[in-house]
Amino acid sequence: MKGLSIVEADSLFPAEGVDAWIGRLRRVLPLYGNAFSVEESVGRRTALARFLGSRLFSNDTGCLVCIKETGIFPSCEHFDLFDTYRLGAGETRCLEDAPLQIFSPGEDAALISILCLIFYFSWNAEIASMDARWLITVSHDDWIEIRTYDIDRIEADDFGPSGILVPLGSV
Secondary structure, three states: OEEEOHHHHHHHOOOOOHHHHHHHHHHHOOEEEEEEEOOOOHHHHHHHHHHHHHHHOOOOOOEEEEEEEOOOOHHHOOHHHHHHHHHHOOOOOOOOOOOEEEEOOOOHHHHHHHHHHHHHHOOEEEEEEOOOOEEEEEEOOOEEEEEEOOHHHHHOOOOOOOOOOOEOOOO
């Protein structure tokens, strides 16, 4: 895992910049189902982070996590936990200075940890595979959207209403 500033992330996408790249993915990737609930249970949030981290992004290209907004529910946040985790990975800058994280193949555990913190702290985030085949939008309002061409990777296991992905409004 490596933290990135907006300028550093933009250099990965010189033709358009990171925000435009994510916006393009949002427009071109098909939406899988509708929105899905991020349930209140810490165990369910952890399971969802594991599902997303180990299933959706276990490829040869890695992924990019862009934390878009924090501070919506300050009582849910504990920046010392987040900053200490990133410091352990070698990132000394605060989230404001380096709001993106890039994960290389094989860094599933670090990705899952960051996703857990995003879910626990009720932050808005975008998670994109570097091969541009996945985009996950996470909302502070406890829902996610999945956009992908790889529908079979989701449906390979039973993650339906009784599983990890619970359609919004059915809980």
